[in-house]
Amino acid sequence: MNSPLTIKSPLAKSAKSAKNSRPIFDFHGGIHPPENKVQSNSTPIQTLALPPLLILPLNMHIGAPAKPIVNIGDRVLKGQKLADANGVVSVPVHAPTSGTITAIGPRAVQHPSGLDAPCIVLQPDGEDRWTERHPIHNWRECSPSTLITRIREAGVAGMGGAGFPSAVKVNLKQGTQIQQLVLNAVECEPYITADDLLMRERADDIVRGIHILQHLIKPHETLIGIEDNKPLAIAAMRAAIENAEKNNGGSIEVVVVPTKYPSGGEKQLIQLLTGKEVPSSGIPAQVGVVCQNIGTALAMYRAIAFGEPLISRITTITGDAVKQPGNVEVLIGTPVSHLLNHAGVSDDKLGRLIMGGPMMGFTLHALDIPVVKTSNCVIAASKEELPEPATEQPCIRCGSCAEVCPADLLPQQLYWYSKTSDLERAQQYNLMDCIECGACAYVCPSNIPLVQYYRFAKGEVRHQVAEQNKADKARERFEARQARIDKELAEKEARRQARLEASRQKALGQVDAKADASNNIDIKAIKAASLAASSAYKAAVKALKTAQAEEADASEVAALSAQVDQLKAAADQAKAAVRDAASAPTSSSGGASDTAAATQSDIHMKALKSAALEASSAYKTAVKAMKTAEENGDGNVAELRAHADTLKSTADAAKAAVRDANTGTAMPAPTSTIDPVETLKKAVLDASSAYKAAVKSVKEAELSDADNLAELRSEADVLKRKADQLKVDLRDAKAAAPNVVKESTTTEAATATQEHAPNTADPIAERAAKMKALKTAYNSANKIWKEANAALERGIREGAENIDERRAKVDLLKARAEGTRAELNELVDQAKAGIRASGSDLKSLKLEAARAESALGSKIKELEEAKKSADEERINVLYQERDMLKREAELAANALKSAVDEQGLSDV
Amino acid sequence: MALITVSSPHTTRKGNHTGAFMRQVLYATLPGIAVLTWLFGYGTLINLSFAVIVALLTEALVLKIRGRDIRFYLSDYSAVITAVLLAIAIPPTSPWWLTLVGVTFAIVIAKQLYGGLGMNPFNPAMVGYVLLLISFPAEMTRWVAPNEAHSFSTSLQLFFGHIGDVDALTGATPLDTWRTWAGNAEQLASHPILHGNVAGMGWEWVNLAFLLGGLYLIARGIITWHIPAGVLAGVLAMALPFWLIDDIRYGDPLFHLFSGATMLGAFFIATDPVSAATSRNGRLIFGFLIGVLVWVIRTFGGYPDAMAFAVLLLNLSAPTIDYYTQPRTYGHKAAKRGARK
């Protein structure tokens, strides 16, 4: 299909100006509908009287609607900004003339759904007074970013068709090399002559606009594609280019393409001029091409050289129902009725009103719909000219549609699968590559409104994809929550263990009270800091993953991963500090000197401080990430905010820990005995306030209907649990502080601990724990692999470049997941063998579980009774014993469960 | 003022109507029908008129039962085409009931029961033809010797079932003759029917006439060249090498191309869009395999001509062929091939 094709149109032969020096690469299919251009291209561009009212839709472009920054009743000047861009893919809206804002609200706009959309209504005051303008004369010396900002601020959006924000298009990724800048002046749709007239009358300014574009994107060559049915425009452009090139060297080439619909489609034009194909669901820049409409180039020139925002455009008004068809320069926001009156509409003839061309335009359902930035044509057609569509007949699979499809699709198959809503098959036949050009429907002998079916099916597909994404996200959140809860439980267990250990040692009188107390502060504080550091690290990892999944900039990802490494180091350090601190009591128990303890706490201090620093810097990064996300209009702002909040509270906790530790070391030893209680109190307060904050954010999320509600809720749950745990700690600490434990109870406790020790050390239980850990590890590894694989597939679909590299990574991940799985399986086998070898069977396990359960029950009873009569110490000891038994019962139950699972072909 | 609001495009090609397409196909059969009448007498015309009436009536009846707009659906001419193609394919000596059975079966069973135009997986005319061929082999092979065209009255008599002296009225077709005497050089040389100007006597003209009509259809853009070219290439690809190896046993390529229903099948039957493959490459393959099958069945099968069987067999494979011959869509590295889900 890519073979060069010499033009054989009569025009090319007759007009010497239409000769090309380069080959044209024809595209598949295409049609030749009657052109109907002569009606409107014989008169010069006219100007229009000020309309009585201007209606400015907030969304005249592709992307997020602009945000109004004026109020009803405000007096505004011509060119003043009325609404600001909302995110990157969005453009502002400006006042086309001076006047008063009379309304901000929904109005009828050009939209296939026929629904109203938010608009700003401006009543002109007739003075047409400009706001202050800031021309940039020396734009050649300006950096691209300055100019791009100006283009964006001037509200320039693609004026040819879709209205994509132009600043986004010319803002190339770092390192993108553009070979061809393609200017689209094809205007292949019948009836439309706006670009034709624009080129004939304003060629010089267009060429200046093109120079700006060249300055911005530095292409190797610049090509203007014009259909051979516009000889005057071709001549005008060639003259203007010649004229301009006398002054400077930039080379621009006019390439004449044969008249055929839809050669003005962006993808088709790129193929015609360069022979390149834009990858499916990719953008032209991926093949080194940037394509802009010439009207857009002109708008850019006005924006930079005159400081004028985009407030008017050339629109063709034509059709049998108007007496004076032609082209007019209209203010954006002008109601179509005003335009029609100008052209002399006869109401009784008017049958169909189309904005855009007859092939891809939209019918208007009302006369007061405004002209927008993309409105290149208004066709007021009589009923004879564009009659009611003929009745649809069955598809006879004649294949005419496939012959003309420029995307080389099989429209009849797409039709069939769209009609039967077999979306999967329709996508297999590349439904999403349909450009909705309507060529197929134009030739279909059965008069099937094919495009209508495709639009419907595409909408369904998009809907499905959105739903799927939602479901995936929910699943991820659920899994993350599960992992978090597991981790929380494990931590709780560890803390309880530590507490028991400490109290046992204390009770045995082997520990110097002072040292223990001061160390205690440190351990608590350090633990908190360590937790903070590790949670910061996890948050960073998550952020990194999100960034990778969303294929953010390489630099961003790199920064994030650097941050992750840093945080990991910090977390490790903090953990080491915790370990050191935990081992300190044992060393001092041998009667170590106070100095040693002091040095120890000094080191802890440092660790604490650095942990606090890390935590607060993590918090700051999170805030920054949140802001960026807000600017980009990302959906996960709420989530990020919640993250930031959590990080803030951890940072605060860490800071508080540092402060406490400071006071702890500074204070004399006897006083410090009280300190653990104080610290804990503080921690409890912190935790409960964090919990409250989380609850609040959940409420906010509920109000704003955020989609990460579930996650926020679970976060709040976790915080609540933390707070509860701290409360328990506080109680324990309070109990421990008096430090007058009776000998007898202590021995009891110790015996209990010793008695249960073998249970804890039981290799089977250990293995069970390991198996659980492996299972979790496998799940997460598997998930990561799947995600990576999905990302890879997406990449392949979108034709990303470093596929091989990514594939290798995915393979690695897969291997890792499989490795874990294998290890897990091995353990399971071992466990099975173990069970068989040890002869321990289900029955004994059951017995064991029942025994533990009943021991726990009786202990609880004892505790209840003790509460009534016994003293505090006894109650405390009983509490501890109960906890021990509880754990034992849990272990037994777990062992039983895993044995059951195993026998019934477990879910591992 | 009521403005029309519809989806784009807002304009379609002038004269877009399935009926118009089908009418062109009917026009294109005229040369062939003329030659058939000239060679074999009025039997073809009589049967054809009867078939069209039967087709329209049964189609109307079924549409009425199905509660469809009769006028609207009759205007697509698809029933008429089915009737005409079937009437051309069966011998001109056929009695009325043969036509009646064939056409009714084609319209009711092969087309409407599948859901009407566009839904039928098989070419209705060929389904009717094969039914008749299997059920009434004697009637279906009773051709007239060329240049002994029956008078109008004889044709009418035959049409109403008065057979009389059958043998005097009928003769073998070139394909029949070849089948009988293949490998016997003497006999082959002694049958004048095998030695026309181009191919078998008389039938060469029939085929040329249908070739002419087919070329008209291609020129008018009613059909694309892919299927006919595929069929002819398929026949040629088989006939030529075998003929070069043994020209006594195997007919020469021209004989195959211009005998029997080759041209009618290539341009009018295999190209029935509803039941054919639709992608460009798919159509080439579809046509080629029909051509190959035609030759194979003619040479080794039990029936002298094979177009109907070949077309029906390939109708069966058309969805699969389509599945594996999707064109490469713009912006895609390679064409999608079915296997993936």
Ligand code: SF4
């Ligand atoms: S042009 Fe219309 S009738 Fe022909 S195959 Fe396509 S959809 Fe079917």
Ligand code: SF4
């Ligand atoms: S509307 Fe879609 S399917 Fe139809 S011709 Fe255009 S690209 Fe092909």
